[in-house]
Amino acid sequence: MKYSKATNYALHTMMYMIAIEPNSPLGVQQLADKQGVSPTYLSKILTKLVKAGLIESASGAHGGYRLKGKREDISFLDIIHAVEGTASLFECCGSEDSKCLIHGVMLEAEEGMEQHLKNTKMIDVARKRFSGIS
Amino acid sequence: MKYSKATNYALHTMMYMIAIEPNSPLGVQQLADKQGVSPTYLSKILTKLVKAGLIESASGAHGGYRLKGKREDISFLDIIHAVEGTASLFECCGSEDSKCLIHGVMLEAEEGMEQHLKNTKMIDVARKRFSGIS
DNA sequence: TTATTATAGACACATGAAGTCTTTGATTGG
DNA sequence: CCAATCAAAGACTTCATGTGTCTATAATAA
Ligand code: SF4
Ligand code: SF4
Numbered sequence: 001m002k003y004s005k006a007t008n009y010a011l012h013t014m015m016y017m018i019a020i021e022p023n024s025p026l027g028v029q030q031l032a033d034k035q036g037v038s039p040t041y042l043s044k045i046l047t048k049l050v051k052a053g054l055i056e057s058a059s060g061a062h063g064g065y066r067l068k069g070k071r072e073d074i075s076f077l078d079i080i081h082a083v084e085g086t087a088s089l090f091e092c093c094g095s096e097d098s099k100c101l102i103h104g105v106m107l108e109a110e111e112g113m114e115q116h117l118k119n120t121k122m123i124d125v126a127r128k129r130f131s132g133i134s
Numbered sequence: 135m136k137y138s139k140a141t142n143y144a145l146h147t148m149m150y151m152i153a154i155e156p157n158s159p160l161g162v163q164q165l166a167d168k169q170g171v172s173p174t175y176l177s178k179i180l181t182k183l184v185k186a187g188l189i190e191s192a193s194g195a196h197g198g199y200r201l202k203g204k205r206e207d208i209s210f211l212d213i214i215h216a217v218e219g220t221a222s223l224f225e226c227c228g229s230e231d232s233k234c235l236i237h238g239v240m241l242e243a244e245e246g247m248e249q250h251l252k253n254t255k256m257i258d259v260a261r262k263r264f265s266g267i268s
Numbered sequence: 269t270t271a272t273t274a275t276a277g278a279c280a281c282a283t284g285a286a287g288t289c290t291t292t293g294a295t296t297g298g
Numbered sequence: 299c300c301a302a303t304c305a306a307a308g309a310c311t312t313c314a315t316g317t318g319t320c321t322a323t324a325a326t327a328a
Contacts, residue, residue, distance in 0.1 A: 003135055003224045003240070004316065011236050027273070041318050043274065050274095060326025061272045076239055090137045101259045102145050105210055105251075106137070113247035117239075125235045138285065161304070175287050181306065194295020195303045 003084070006045050009037055010083045011076070013046065014054070017067055018074065019126040025057075025064030045083060052082035077117035137218070140179045143171055144217045145210070147180065148188070151201055152208065153260040159191075159198030179217060186216035211251035 013031050028046060032039040046065055049055045056068040067074075090106035099107070147165050162180060166173040180199055183189045190202040201208075224240035233241070 001135065001137060001218050001223065002221075005226075006316080008224075008226050015236060029273090038318060040320075044276090044318090047275065057274060058326080059272085059274045059324070061328065063273050063326070065274090076243070084135050087136075089135065090142075092139075092142050101262055102149060105254050105259060109210070109247045109250040109254075112250045113243045116243040116246045120239050120243075125239060128235055140285080163304090172287060174289075177305065178287095178307090184305090191305055192295075193293075193303085193305050195297065197295065197304050199305090 001089075003080075007080055007083045009035055009042055010045050010049060010079050013042070014049070014074065014079050014122055015126060017055070017065070018071060018122045021067075021071070024062065025066045027064040031065070048082050049079070052078070054078060054082060072121060072123050074122045075118050076120050076122065077114055079122075080117060135223075137214075141214055141217045143169055143176060144179050144183060144213050147176070148183070148208065148213050148256055149260060151189070151199070152205060152256045155201075155205070158196065159200045161198040165199070182216050183213070186212070188212060188216060206255060206257050208256045209252050210254050210256065211248055213256075214251060 012035055016031070016034065017026065028039045028043045031046075032042045035042070046055065046057070050057050050065070053068060054074060055065050057063070057065050088107065089110050090103065092103065146169055150165070150168065151160065162173045162177045165180075166176045169176070180189065180191070184191050184199075187202060188208060189199050191197070191199050222241060223244050224237065226237065
């Protein structure tokens with residue numbers, strides 16, 4: 001029961017891209033260097049973000065990753081869902097439609113966490129001052 | 135990033151004990167039967183609850199597990215912390231005291247979930263009607 | 269064409285969850 | 299005391315997933 005390191009990498013990368021807002025695409029090489037992670041591994045994570053529609057990629061020379069549209073709307077939850085998936089944290093005995101009360105409480109609790117992650121936009125944190133990767 | 139099945143077992147067992155409120159201790163054998171889980175495995179989980187002070191155990195004939203004090207105060211969070219531990223869901227680069235803003239948002243989100251689990255007492259759900267294990 | 273860069277998949281490795289088995293120790297009842 | 303009962307503890311296996319590497323392929327710019 002822990003967030004994966006991949007989520008950590010994804011959050012830092014997205015925060016960086018949103019904070020500096022470059023005009024040219026960023027290569028996975030430099031993004032990986034900043035976090036001390038292998039480029040090939042980070043690329044697998046970033047590919048998930050591409051498929052989620054958060055960023056876009058460009059192959060070839062001077063290619064790389066760039067934010068895709070609407071910079072202000074990207075929330076923490078968007079990134080986490082892209083990396084960790086959208087399945088519920090509490091899964092149990094089969095696919096009964098009539099979830100019991102225990103299940104209900106757990107889902108409500110999870111909802112509480114997701115609400116906060118949904119309401120907090122990346123750009124809000126980026127503006128405050130980003131003390132993460134240089 | 136999922137709650138373990140052990141947490142599920144612990145919640146169901148505690149809900150059962152709180153709902154029926156027996157005077158005599160319950161053996162792990164019958165508790166395990168209700169959930170279709172191995173008795174020895176369930177006992178390992180229940181031992182965690184004992185160490186957390188939520189229940190108490192008695193060896194020997196007619197022994198078993200019994201609630202320990204204050205039945206009304208047991209929250210979902212108490213049980214989850216006993217089984218899953220109290221570590222944060224979001225851990226990262228070393229033990230710096232100066233957590234960055236990303237870290238802060240994640241901790242706040244987690245706090246949102248824990249608040250709900252803390253405020254919801256097991257007995258509240260037990261009173262409503264427990265549609266779980268018969 | 270060649271250099272650059274993302275994508276994909278196979279692969280290896282470490283970690284933790286899930287479960288079994290056995291031994292030990294404590295308690296009750298005869 | 300003796301035997302049956304029951305929890306506690308630890309070693310052990312198995313399996314799933316996270317983490318990461320490596321290589322081949324495809325796309326693009328110079
Ligand atoms: S929480 Fe409810 S739905 Fe889930 S296993 Fe227990 S009884 Fe079934
Ligand atoms: S979230 Fe903050 S404290 Fe955690 S690794 Fe990133 S910069 Fe460091």
